Amino acid sequence: MAEQITAEERRPRARDWYLVVALGAGSAIFAALYDATGFWPFKVPLWVSCLASFVVAVPLVWRRRFPSWVAWVVSTIYVGAQFLGAMEPGVAQIAVFLAVYSVGAWQSDRRRAFVSRLLLCIAIFASLIAAAAVQWSNLGQLTVLQYAAASSISFLINIVFFGGAWVFGNRAWSQRRLMTELREANEEVSRQSRQLADQAIDLERVRIARELHDGVAHHIAGVGIHAAAARRSLEKNPEKARESLSIIESSTRETVDELRTLVHTLRDTEGQTASANRTTGNPGLGNPGLGDLPELIADARRAGQTIDVETLGTPRPLTPIMELSVFRVIQESLTNSRRYAGADAEVSVRLRYGVRDLEVEVSDSAAGPTAHQSVGTGLGIVGMRERIGALGGTLEAGPKSRGGWLVRARLPYTRNGATGTPAGTEATASASPAPDSAKA
Structure with missing residues (x-):
């Protein structure tokens, strides 16, 4: 499909910064709670973890303009901070989800969108395997069965997580494509409506000209002939001239009746007055037959x-x-x-x-x-x-x-x-x- 996203739609907006602040603040709060309870072991000071919470969310501001690059940057920051023990595992994952989702929703080159997400998912799962290998060397009191169960849960969660981001991103792109096609179809309908209106005006002009030619010109031609005859016979044959003038008078009256009928017909938008006048026998209105x-x-x-x-x-x-x-x-x-x-x-x-x-x-x-x-x-x-x-x-x-x-x-x-x-x-x-x- 041709490019359907305008530069204005890709431009960062104020609400993007609000999203960054919300995600960064939420992640920092979770990091503070994890640190206070000791539930998640951080290897860095708390302020470093809070700073990482904001840093991972900042690239989302440009997710519509550079969706693939933003997805890679956000994922790299998240995975690196996880290995360094500087990232809480809760709210920060939402930033990764939005980054992967944006590739499917905003990447115009669909082949590039597919390849980019595929390689990104492979890289993230490779990091999961590496993390599992590190945990294997430090099993501690965990049995092999417990370790396998914990690793399987982690893999399944990530499959659902990234699969959902992939599916919903593609769905957003399809909906945008549908809206674009509907908008273009609406513009085409509006353009054709204007064209049909112009054509209707032209056809109406042709109709008026034809009715004037067919109806009025018939009488005018007769008036011209009898006027010439009256002029030639005015002195030699006054009776003949009087007859011609009488015909001219009758023709001019009929011309006025034709014009009145034409104007009435053009004003009759419902097209029923003519038949009604014919039924009632009104000779001044209605089309001839x-x-x-x-x-x-x-x-x-x-x-x-x-x-x-x-x-x-x-x-x-x-x-x-x-x-x-x-x-x-x-x-x-x-x-x-x-x-x-x-x-x-x-x-x-x-x-x-x-x-x-x-x-x-x-x-x-x-x-x-x-x-x-x-x-x-x-x-x-x-x-x-x-x-x-x-x-x-x-x-x-x-x-x-x-x-x-x-x-x-x-x-x-x-x-x-x-x-x-x-x-x-x-x-x-x-x-x-x-x-x-x-x-x-």
Whole structure:
């Protein structure tokens, strides 16, 4: 694992010195009690033993920065003081335990941590064997059995002592590693949340731009055409100019309604107001659907377009988002035909209800195959493709071989839509004449 301990975490702190003072004072008190009772034979003056009690604990201050070196220094001081008869055997052992524990808890190089503790344990057990050999030469009144029992107790205590320091040190390292991974995961989640929030803002901007383009641009284009017609016929044909101005007035009102609907939809975070307004029949609110197609076609015909509408197959219920997407595709296609192919171009709108999907075709009879490519940025086609693609469908848009332009969209039915297919539906769709193919 990569380095997970920062320099700040390794820096000595005030509580480390408090620990040294506590261990040194406790060891000195035990040394004084041992000396007073004569229970532990010291070979040095009491003040030397008390000084050794503090010296063995001081290196623990740097146990996080230099764990292996601290473990070796503390163990060496402890074992040396034991051989010299200057160290009490009680509290001072806690310093040795913390030193060995710190190697497992703070040594970043895990191989070095293993080797260091292994060699340290071997050295300490070698010192125990040496001490046992010295005691063997001074058995005194102890029998061999008593000596063997005492030596076994000493070895078992040290095995449990150093084994516990080893295990708990490794466990502390594992917990720190887990906390580091959790912290990194939390930071990654926070970073991704911020990124998703930024993406959501961008997507919302794209959505607003698409709705403005698909809804409002349709009416604005018609207003521009009729304004030009009114200007040209104002003197020669006032009645025609009056009709064009009337259409402009109607289109501007519809534009305001579209903007009001768009603003209301964007504010509707729960997404239920649109369906409620559709149920109550409020025409000023809610997203448009297939029920609004007759009005759309009528507006286009009033603008001078010749439109033929045909429905093939048996209509089935669609989701509101599918109806909105179909409506926008037809609306954008009619706007493009009026803008680029001309008002005298014949437009054909076909809805085919197949077994698995709904096919929408809008084609016109423009004079040339590149009429739609001569003007415009193509953002309308991009918006239509994004709408249809988001629902798992496909969209083709391009010139026809005989002249004109074709837009074909296929939308698969959702699972909560109608599943039954009346007999003859697919046959009707297949038997109907297909328009000229287009290249996307």
